[in-house]
Each structure stands twice: as structure tokens, then as C-alpha cells.
Amino acid sequence: MNKSKPKIAIVHDFLIKLGGAEKVLEVLHEMYPDAPIYTILYDESGTRGVFDKKEYNIIPSCLQKYSGFIRKRSKLLLSKFPSAIESFNLTKYDIVITSSNSFSHGAITKPTAKQICYCYSPMRYVWDWYNEYLEENKIGFGLFGIYIRNLFSRTRVWDYNISERTDKWIAISKTVAKRIKKYYRTNSSVIYPPTDMENLDIAAEPTLDYYLIISRLSPYKKIDLAVEAFNQSGKKLKIVGEGSEINKLKSMSKANIEFLGFRNENEKIQLLQNCKALIFPGEEDFGLTPVEAMACGRPVIAYGKGGVTETVVDGVTGMFFYDDTPESLNNAVNQFESEIDKFKPEVCRSRAELFSKDRFITEFKKIVNDSFATNHS
Numbered sequence: 001m002n003k004s005k006p007k008i009a010i011v012h013d014f015l016i017k018l019g020g021a022e023k024v025l026e027v028l029h030e031m032y033p034d035a036p037i038y039t040i041l042y043d044e045s046g047t048r049g050v051f052d053k054k055e056y057n058i059i060p061s062c063l064q065k066y067s068g069f070i071r072k073r074s075k076l077l078l079s080k081f082p083s084a085i086e087s088f089n090l091t092k093y094d095i096v097i098t099s100s101n102s103f104s105h106g107a108i109t110k111p112t113a114k115q116i117c118y119c120y121s122p123m124r125y126v127w128d129w130y131n132e133y134l135e136e137n138k139i140g141f142g143l144f145g146i147y148i149r150n151l152f153s154r155t156r157v158w159d160y161n162i163s164e165r166t167d168k169w170i171a172i173s174k175t176v177a178k179r180i181k182k183y184y185r186t187n188s189s190v191i192y193p194p195t196d197m198e199n200l201d202i203a204a205e206p207t208l209d210y211y212l213i214i215s216r217l218s219p220y221k222k223i224d225l226a227v228e229a230f231n232q233s234g235k236k237l238k239i240v241g242e243g244s245e246i247n248k249l250k251s252m253s254k255a256n257i258e259f260l261g262f263r264n265e266n267e268k269i270q271l272l273q274n275c276k277a278l279i280f281p282g283e284e285d286f287g288l289t290p291v292e293a294m295a296c297g298r299p300v301i302a303y304g305k306g307g308v309t310e311t312v313v314d315g316v317t318g319m320f321f322y323d324d325t326p327e328s329l330n331n332a333v334n335q336f337e338s339e340i341d342k343f344k345p346e347v348c349r350s351r352a353e354l355f356s357k358d359r360f361i362t363e364f365k366k367i368v369n370d371s372f373a374t375n376h377s
Helices: 020-031 074-086 130-136 143-165 174-184 223-233 246-252 265-274 288-295 326-338 345-355 357-375
Strands: 008-012 037-039 058-060 095-100 114-119 168-171 211-214 237-240 257-261 278-280 300-303 318-321
Touching: 008 020, 020 095, 020 288, 020 357, 074 143, 095 357, 114 357, 130 143, 143 174, 168 174, 168 357, 211 223, 211 265, 223 237, 223 246, 223 257, 223 326, 237 265, 246 257, 265 288, 278 288, 288 300, 288 345, 300 326, 318 326, 345 357
Parallel strands: 008 037, 008 095, 037 058, 095 114, 114 168, 211 237, 211 278, 237 257, 278 300, 300 318
Antiparallel strands: none
């Protein structure tokens, strides 16, 4: 057997904002520090300088040549993303790890290479959220609407066809594994995303005087539902995050709701440690923030669908509500407050430890090593 070390590259869809996928990318870089990171577009300011360090070798696509005005409105380049991801020359790599929720698994490798996809979800706006996306963005049946529908249809066909380029699929949750099976007709392993437990701990004397949301402020996150609920209840809610919905959400909020904008990791940890509970109103593929809240000993009140049902234990480390209405959320909050003493910080912490970074690294490295060994046996 060839015992040589494999040459590895990482391909990540976009590096233009910070989110859960970018936290995973940081861990992948920690695991494989020599691996360059290929990405369609890179925005240093949008990623808060996290990847602007000499140890990161960021290689953007040919679309980086467009002006900042265009790059910050990346939807204008949607038709060019498939060809951009296929333009990367990855022929010198033995293992290509694609970190994907849209285009990166379309990368083209040499015939002897193994392509391993860590999949956050199949491209949601052309698959399971297609109709919701069109409705949220008010895309009708005029000339523009016909163009977008045609573009999405072509992107969907491309996405299905190129799914066979991946040799090994890894889903971030059982929820996502089901989507991979449905849309790509293939099986996948499940490795839950990493939570760095090192700086997350239980506060000795938490204030517990507010509820908390930490989220990108986008329509599908359903932050407006939480705002409506807390407008009705008058309970104190702090919201951390930025996004396209910020002005709308502020305009509809009452005085008991406070918007904190961007906060660094240390500030977010302090907010998590001292909240009554984290509010998680949307359906997510996994959801790192609920795990981080539990790691800080705080329970989670969440919409009971999606990846959160695999991390939060209803009635033990949090509570679920099952109708996406303000009334349903408020009923869950009221029930939580009536039973608050049964939610033990140490039990929440113990649950979170099942999703640690160490566990992720061990499981992921095994798949990479096994893939290389199989290819060189």
C-alpha cells in the first residue's frame, strides 16, 4: 500500500458571510492546514477578516474579477456559478473535500481522485424551498419570473447530473440525508457539525432576565414570527445578527425587543450564558446555535422540525412548538416558564458534548483516510 500523504484541497461555495458552514470550514482548515480553499466569491469584510490570515490560502474563482458592487449582489451572477466552480484546476489533488449547500460539489477532479462532499443541504431554492423562495421574493410570471424559473430549472438539472461526481456523501444531519436520498438518489453518512466546547461553559450566576435569538436575519429564519410572539407577550427578547430583514424587523418590533447587530464570539457566549432560553423559530438543516446554547447550560425553545429535533431533547434540554404561529411559540414559552426548574444546566451541557469538535474530527478523518487507503491499496 502507498503510505504517502494525500494532497488535499477544500472547495467551499462562497466566502462572503459568516455562518455555520464557515465555522465548519475553519475546523476543516484546522484539520488540513496545507489544503488551499477554493471558493466562487470571497469577501474579506463580509467574513469579518476571519479568513484574512496568512495560514489561509483562499483561491477565488474568475468571478472575483467583477466589481464589488456586483459581487455584493451575487444573485446577479447566479447563471455563472456552475461554470465558475467547474473552472478550478484540481488535477493535482488526491482528495477534494467539498463543503457544499449549493455549487461546490460540482467541482471537477482527476479520475483517480476521491471527492468527498460535506453537504449542508441540496440547493434548497431549486429543490424543497423552490415555491417558498419564489413567493418570498415576489417572483411572478412576468418576463423576469419566466427567466428565473427557467434558470432554476436548468440549475436543478445541472445539480442532479453533477451529483454523481461525488464519491462519498456526508450529510450534516439525518434531515439532510433524507434530502440527499430524495433528490440525488444516493445514500450518505451522517456526521454532525463540530461545536467547539473549549470556550463554552456554564455561568456561575446567570442573570436569566431575557430570551435570545442569534441568527442571520433572512426571511427563511422566521425571526418575524418570534418578533410577533414577543410583541404579544411583552417578554424581553434580544436579537443578535444582521441580514436583509433587519429594517423590516425593527419597524415591527416593540420596546421589549432589542437588536444587538453583529457580536463577536465572546460577546455571543456571554449572551448565551445569561439568557433564560434560546429562541429558534425556523426550520434548519442542523443548527449550531442550539448546541452552543446547551453547551452554556441554557435550554432551547424551537420549532419542532428539521435538524434541531436531532440535537434538542424535548422536555429535557428544551421545548418544541409545532405550529409556525406566534401563538404556538408563546404557548411553548409559557409552558417553559411554568416548568423552568426541570431544565438542568448540566444536563444541557452533557447533551451538547455529543456534538463536539473532537468527535467531528475523529469521524471525518476516518472517512478521508479510508477513502485514500481504498484508492491506493
